[in-house]
Amino acid sequence: MRPVSMERVEQTRGEILDIIKSAELTHEQKVTCLANKADSLMEVLDLPEGLDELLNVPGDVKCICDLSEGHAPLRPRYITPDYGKLMKEGCKYLNLEAPRDLFEALNTLLIFYKHVPSVTNYPVYLGQLDDLLEPFIDTVDENTAAKLIKMFLLNVDRTVLDSFAHADIGPKPSKTAHYIFEAEKVLEDAVPNLSLKYEEGVSTDEYLKEAVECALTCAKPSFANHKMFTGELTENYVIASCYNGLPLGGGSYTLCRLILGNIAKKASSIDDFKNNKLPYVMDIMARYMDARIKFEVEESGFFENNFLAQEGFISRDKFSAMFGLVGLADAVNILFEKEGKEGRYGHNDAANQLGVEIMEIINDFNNKHTNPYCEVTGGHFLLHAQVGLAEDQNITPGTRIPIGEEPEELIDQLNVLSKFHKYFPSGTGDIFPIDLTVHRNPEYVMDIIKGAFAKDLRYMSFYSSDSDVIRVTGYLVKRSEMEKLDAGHAVIQDTTALGLGASRNGHILERKVR
Amino acid sequence: MQGIVTKIIPFSSVDGPGNRTAIFLQGCNLDCKYCHNPETRKRCINCGECVKNCPAGALSMENDQVHFDPTKCVSCDTCIKTCPHDSTPKASPMTAEAVFDIVKKQMPFIRGITVSGGECMLQPEFIRELFILAKDQGLGTLIDSNGTVPFGNYPELLEVTDGVMLDIKAFYDDEHKFVTGGSNREILENATYLGENGKLYEVRCVIAPDLYDCEKSVKATGEFLLPLYKHHPFRIKIIAYRPMGVRAEYSDMRVPTQDELSGYKDMLSEMGYEEIIII
Numbered sequence: 172m173r174p175v176s177m178e179r180v181e182q183t184r185g186e187i188l189d190i191i192k193s194a195e196l197t198h199e200q201k202v203t204c205l206a207n208k209a210d211s212l213m214e215v216l217d218l219p220e221g222l223d224e225l226l227n228v229p230g231d232v233k234c235i236c237d238l239s240e241g242h243a244p245l246r247p248r249y250i251t252p253d254y255g256k257l258m259k260e261g262c263k264y265l266n267l268e269a270p271r272d273l274f275e276a277l278n279t280l281l282i283f284y285k286h287v288p289s290v291t292n293y294p295v296y297l298g299q300l301d302d303l304l305e306p307f308i309d310t311v312d313e314n315t316a317a318k319l320i321k322m323f324l325l326n327v328d329r330t331v332l333d334s335f336a337h338a339d340i341g342p343k344p345s346k347t348a349h350y351i352f353e354a355e356k357v358l359e360d361a362v363p364n365l366s367l368k369y370e371e372g373v374s375t376d377e378y379l380k381e382a383v384e385c386a387l388t389c390a391k392p393s394f395a396n397h398k399m400f401t402g403e404l405t406e407n408y409v410i411a412s413c414y415n416g417l418p419l420g421g422g423s424y425t426l427c428r429l430i431l432g433n434i435a436k437k438a439s440s441i442d443d444f445k446n447n448k449l450p451y452v453m454d455i456m457a458r459y460m461d462a463r464i465k466f467e468v469e470e471s472g473f474f475e476n477n478f479l480a481q482e483g484f485i486s487r488d489k490f491s492a493m494f495g496l497v498g499l500a501d502a503v504n505i506l507f508e509k510e511g512k513e514g515r516y517g518h519n520d521a522a523n524q525l526g527v528e529i530m531e532i533i534n535d536f537n538n539k540h541t542n543p544y545c546e547v548t549g550g551h552f553l554l555h556a557q558v559g560l561a562e563d564q565n566i567t568p569g570t571r572i573p574i575g576e577e578p579e580e581l582i583d584q585l586n587v588l589s590k591f592h593k594y595f596p597s598g599t600g601d602i603f604p605i606d607l608t609v610h611r612n613p614e615y616v617m618d619i620i621k622g623a624f625a626k627d628l629r630y631m632s633f634y635s636s637d638s639d640v641i642r643v644t645g646y647l648v649k650r651s652e653m654e655k656l657d658a659g660h661a662v663i664q665d666t667t668a669l670g671l672g673a674s675r676n677g678h679i680l681e682r683k684v685r
Numbered sequence: 686m687q688g689i690v691t692k693i694i695p696f697s698s699v700d701g702p703g704n705r706t707a708i709f710l711q712g713c714n715l716d717c718k719y720c721h722n723p724e725t726r727k728r729c730i731n732c733g734e735c736v737k738n739c740p741a742g743a744l745s746m747e748n749d750q751v752h753f754d755p756t757k758c759v760s761c762d763t764c765i766k767t768c769p770h771d772s773t774p775k776a777s778p779m780t781a782e783a784v785f786d787i788v789k790k791q792m793p794f795i796r797g798i799t800v801s802g803g804e805c806m807l808q809p810e811f812i813r814e815l816f817i818l819a820k821d822q823g824l825g826t827l828i829d830s831n832g833t834v835p836f837g838n839y840p841e842l843l844e845v846t847d848g849v850m851l852d853i854k855a856f857y858d859d860e861h862k863f864v865t866g867g868s869n870r871e872i873l874e875n876a877t878y879l880g881e882n883g884k885l886y887e888v889r890c891v892i893a894p895d896l897y898d899c900e901k902s903v904k905a906t907g908e909f910l911l912p913l914y915k916h917h918p919f920r921i922k923i924i925a926y927r928p929m930g931v932r933a934e935y936s937d938m939r940v941p942t943q944d945e946l947s948g949y950k951d952m953l954s955e956m957g958y959e960e961i962i963i964i
């Protein structure tokens with residue numbers, strides 16, 4: 172453990188006092204922030220040379236971002252427990268027997284969630300709810316089942332205080348999913364985030380229609396291209412957090428992101444970017460991730476001591492890591508300007524082509540880099556199009572087209588996206604606010620989903636332009652809660668603050684309505 | 686052959702089931718008081734009036750023909766508002782192949798195409814050519830028509846047409862003449878012909894309470910169509926008059942209330958109609 176300066180200690184103490192006195196943070200949020208401040212004084216990782224000037228610098232020149240994972244990771248960033256095992260066998264550590272009816276099944280899950288850590292301190296994966304609950308759904312009558320599911324979802328929203336908590340359903344229709352849709356339409360809550368794994372032919376049209384109608388009421392579920400994900404991650408994959416495809420029973424050790432626009436600023440030309448600046452930063456970020464993973468696996472003791480690992484709800488060899496990026500659009504536009512070329516990302520074929528070439532370089536790099544603890548994904552990290560942070564300014568999420576610059580016609584936007592979604596097994600997605608009149612024609616959205624998945628789009632979210640629950644970047648917030656927070660009141664979910672930041676800095680309320 | 690195309694909407698959620706590319710053809714033979722896009726009524730006579738008024742330099746005269754440059758247009762609609770001939774400089778002659786090249790860009794995101802207008806049945810041969818191309822690619826084909834041109838005269842067009850969306854703008858002929866400037870006798874005959882041949886996909890009634898007795902008309906329309914509905918079901922759309930885009934002299938008519946519209950819906954469902962949509 173390396174020493175730190177007294178000056179840094181004093182500065183951190185000042186920040187700690189600010190957190191303690193904050194009027195806007197809830198008690199839970201304060202505790203989390205305090206833990207992060209303590210962690211920030213740790214210097215235990217074996218950091219690659221050159222990292223400091225890429226990571227610990229002001230936002231407009233920062234090239235690598237570690238998304239506040241802290242200096243001494245005490246657990247993997249994202250954990251995806253095998254809840255199926257819990258349903259079958261119960262849990263020794265929590266002294267829970269295998270549930271026998273719907274009451275017990277839901278209660279077992281709610282208890283278990285309290286003990287699943289993650290970077291947010293709340294579970295980011297809540298399970299494949301239809302598979303978990305369908306075996307119990309007929310143990311009570313229909314009205315009771317509907318009511319229990321609704322109470323369960325309400326409980327999750329009020330106790331898992333973070334919209335990165337994600338539940339999955341699909342691809343086959345189920346009574347469970349039906350009850351979830353019915354409940355969510357009434358609850359209109361932000362948590363849990365919900366994905367429907369969709370596959371044409373396996374998911375019926377009635378099922379898809381019901382899901383679309385639900386999405387146009389409360390912004391969920393989102394739609395995941397099941398065929399594409401199973402092709403890459405096998406049937407044992409989950410959608411967790413924002414839209415992250417990860418192996419079941421494991422998760423992701425870490426997520427760092429390249430800030431491509433800022434890397435482009437440092438390049439003198441497109442060639443310089445491709446051949447020098449980008450490879451240099453990628454190499455350092457990969458080695459930084461290696462160091463984080465090494466500490467988690469070899470030093471932190473998590474995999475030896477946490478009950479999830481001890482009882483086999485997760486296993487170390489099912490973890491991988493997410494090699495993230497933001498600002499592909501920014502990088503392309505900056506490089507085009509530097510070379511005096513006309514055209515912008517999303518609109519110009521040459522600009523889009525440069526985007527593809529950059530992605531090929533990143534993909535190649537990732538396929539060559541190996542980490543001994545990512546066995547489950549062939550020893551490689553998984554690419555991830557990161558959705559942005561509340562404090563991001565002038566950074567466009569992942570490979571998206573910047574808000575305000577979306578092509579006039581949705582078809583042109585979809586055609587651009589279809590070039591990029593395929594690179595990101597651990598997640599990418601696009602969001603489409605939809606005009607109210609479409610409520611009367613859900614098949615319109617269904618056709619777009621089917622077409623998009625046939626064209627290798629991976630993940631899509633829709634919301635009605637007038638609903639209270641809206642999708643910020645990957646997670647959901649309530650407009651009404653953002654307004655409360657904006658007026659200086661504490662609000663229950665920590666993601667509301669992220670949403671407010673994103674609406675100020677990221678213009679999320681100005682997306683083109685389709 | 687060429688059709689006169691007003692515009693093409695790549696993704697439309699309001700021109701039939703699912704997502705469709707909608708193609709609007711220029712020219713109409715009725716004169717509805719509440720027409721929402723009066724600029725689609727007549728063909729451009731190249732008088733040049735709009736060229737003078739365009740603030741963006743998107744219009745020019747070339748060989749006595751008005752030329753439209755979409756890359757310069759700022760969509761201010763000055764041209765259509767100032768055209769003295771109920772037309773638009775943006776409509777252009779296109780072959781069915783050229784239109785279909787644009788349609789193809791939307792595949793596989795669309796399930797079909799809809800040809801609308803103006804009154805598209807004034808150009809039936811063009812529609813047929815376009816529909817043959819669409820059918821060849823497995824796309825659905827719908828026609829949105831005012832019903833004044835007898836479909837019975839175009840069996841070959843109907844062969845490649847999935848269905849027709851027909852306007853019945855008033856049931857009684859004197860009211861229909863008042864609202865649209867034309868008789869509805871041909872329209873009702875068309876409804877019968879299409880219904881008997883299983884080609885009636887949708888019937889629309891536009892509710893404009895200041896213009897005619899809507900209740901009486903909706904009731905009579907429902908009774909008239911019922912035998913056809915029993916033969917082959919179709920959906921009914923109840924469309925509220927709204928002032929957007931309507932010519933100034935008719936733009937302050939009363940907009941029907943939700944209660945009125947729901948009342949008509951209830952009346953029709955009591956008769957036995959199942960799919961009734963209020964817009």
Ligand code: SF4
Pocket residue numbers: 728729730731732733734735736751767768769770771772773774775
């Ligand atoms: S659009 Fe109207 S104003 Fe313009 S040239 Fe044609 S007829 Fe004249």
Ligand code: SF4
Pocket residue numbers: 738739740741742743744757758759760761762763764765
């Ligand atoms: S809408 Fe008409 S007047 Fe306005 S810029 Fe376009 S062509 Fe010119």
